Amino acid sequence: MPNLERNKPxxxxxxxxxxxxxxxxxxxxxxDELIHAISEAHCNGIPFFLLGCGANILVTDxxxxxLVIRNLANKITFFNGDSVLAESGAVVADLxxxxxxxxxxxxxxxxxxPSTVGGAMWQNLHFLSPDRxxxxxxxxxxxxxxxxxxEGQxxxxxxxxxxFDYDKSILQKRKDIVLDVTFQLSPKQKEEIRAVVDANMAWRNARQPQLAEYPSCGSVFKKIKDIGAGRLIEQVGLKGLRIGGAEVSGKHANFIVNTGNATAADVLQLIQYVQEEVKLKLGYTLETEITVVGEL
Ligand SMILES: Cc1cc2nc3c(=O)[nH]c(=O)nc-3n(C[C@H](O)[C@H](O)[C@H](O)COP(=O)(O)OP(=O)(O)OC[C@H]3O[C@@H](n4cnc5c(N)ncnc54)[C@H](O)[C@@H]3O)c2cc1C
Structure with a gap:
């Protein structure tokens, strides 16, 4: 692989x-480059990790x-009027x-x-409907x-x-790789689509810490049906709690943000503390939604 790099942060x-x-x-x-990189890893017995936008993972210190393979295969092709074929490294914002x-x-x-098509398939990307x-x-x-x-087929x-299920797909059980996906869309007035985009952005801006200011990986814990993990964390008074550079967001308690110099160890300690407190005080078990990648 010509552009292979070593010891890359x-x-x-x-x-x-x-x-x-x-x-x-x-x-x-x-x-083709993606397939080649995977096949090189297999042939040389090297473990590999396929990286999209890196928005649902915590890389250890x-x-x-x-081998980390960063997927930038992002071709998008519209056809038949209402279908689109997107390569797995295509970014959802572009779509x-x-x-x-x-x-x-x-x-x-x-x-x-933040998501590639591959990452979206991995966890069945989701958000609230316009009527919430x-x-x-x-x-x-x-x-x-x-x-x-x-199996290489x-x-x-x-x-x-x-x-697919909530936060789930077969990709979490099998090491299959998504190469591309065909999506079926529906024709709609551009203004109606834009209205949903604007409303959703406003909803997010009002309720969630913004990435540019507070790096995060979104919600850390899986949803607990009809209750919500964030609400439980808030209930036990952990909003704003900090370990090292990691902080339970004051805006949304299910977000643990990097205030500038957080290490993965800070985030992991804070996750464990939150889980213990919620279990002790409310009896609920919080499961993490994010994947920890790398050597502990
Ligand atoms: C601020 C913020 C808000 C968020 N809000 C939401 C939200 O509202 N709803 C929601 O669902 N998620 C949300 N997330 C989580 C995240 O954006 C999604 O999980 C997203 O789909 C991750 O995509 P990615 O490309 O970054 O995947 P990565 O984090 O790079 O990878 C995640 C997993 O997918 C695997 N993967 C990636 N590509 C492929 C492929 N081609 N084939 C097989 N496996 C693959 C990786 O190997 C890894 O295991 C949010 C995250 C942030 C930072």
Whole structure:
């Protein structure tokens, strides 16, 4: 691989801005390059991690022993009037813009969420519906996907293959790789789509700490049905609690933010403390939604 780098700090490639180096690091710009990088890792017996926007992970301070493949294969092709084929490194924000311009509805619900298409499939990207009464999931617009299975087979599969659920997909159980996804959109007035985009951004800005000021990986704990993890954390009085540079956000208690110099160890300690307090005082078990990547 010509652009292979060694001992590459990973923090800049995550929304948390935290994490030590990868022994090996490569950026891929096409699906062929992605497949090649994975096959090189397999052939050489090197563990690999596929990185999207790095928005749902916490990289440890020691970093990753193996190859990190940063997926920048981001081609987006519209066809048949209301369908789009997106490579797995395509960024959801770009899809939203392109779909808005064409009057195609489906992605606008996910505005303000840092994500590649691959990351969106991994955890079934979701947000509240415009009336805030239900959750809209990316699975609702997934038609087919081309994957490289953990057994090394290339297949085209339908949405049902992914066994989507809240924060869940089969990708968390099997090491399949999403190469690209075809999404089915619906024609809609551009103004209506823009209105959802604007309303969702306003909703986020009012309730969540902004990434530019407070690096984070979004919600840390999984939703507890009908209760909400953030509300429990707030109830036990942990908003604003700090360990090192990590802080339970004063704006949204399910966000643990990096106030500037947080280490992964700070975040992990704070996560554990929050879990213990909520269990002790309210009896609920908080499970983490984020993936810890690297050597502990
Ligand atoms: C401020 C903020 C707000 C957020 N709000 C929301 C929200 O409202 N709703 C929501 O659902 N999420 C939210 N998130 C979480 C995050 O944005 C999503 O989980 C997103 O889908 C992660 O995508 P990514 O590209 O960053 O994936 P990464 O974090 O880079 O990777 C996540 C996992 O996906 C795997 N993966 C990536 N690409 C592929 C692929 N091609 N094939 C197989 N596996 C792959 C990775 O290996 C890794 O295990 C938020 C995060 C932040 C920082």
């Amino acid at each position: 990973l923090a800049p490639f995550t929304t948390y801005k935290i994490g030590g180096p990868a022994d090996l690091f490569v950026e891929v710009y096409t699906i 020691k970093g990753f022993r193996g 939203i813009e392109k779909c808005c311009d064409r009057g195609l509805s489906g992605f606008e619900h996910f505005v303000g969420i 009464q239900q959750t809209v999931f990316v699975e609702e617009i997934v038609q087919t996907s081309r994957i490289l299975t953990e 290339f297949c085209t599969v339908g949405a049902e293959y992914f066994q």
